[in-house]
Amino acid sequence: MPGKKGQWVQIRTIILEPKDRAPQVPEDTKKTPFVMWVKGYLNADANINDECEITTVTGRKVKGLLDAVEPSYTHDFGKYIPELDIIRNQVRNILEA
Numbered sequence: 824m825p826g827k828k829g830q831w832v833q834i835r836t837i838i839l840e841p842k843d844r845a846p847q848v849p850e851d852t853k854k855t856p857f858v859m860w861v862k863g864y865l866n867a868d869a870n871i872n873d874e875c876e877i878t879t880v881t882g883r884k885v886k887g888l889l890d891a892v893e894p895s896y897t898h899d900f901g902k903y904i905p906e907l908d909i910i911r912n913q914v915r916n917i918l919e920a
Contacts, residue, residue: 826865826875826892833862833894834877834887861885862894 826832839857863877869889876886 825870826889828865828867830865831893832865832877832889833860833891834875835860835890836887
């Protein structure tokens, strides 16, 4: 899907290639590049994987490869952890005492 100027997008930039990673990082980490993803508004029309420039909501200009057009937020807080219910109840009891 091509991105149009002014559209909300996500770009990616490789900060460190695997060969440039610190020697103390785990072996599996050493094999992958260190990547930065940034979201902002596209400054000119571009296609996925094209080099492009965006303007972030703070006004910063950043260049990278177009990764996604109108990306959604997909994070969550993980699976239910029963022990947290116990801790929550304990904290409530302490605060109410």
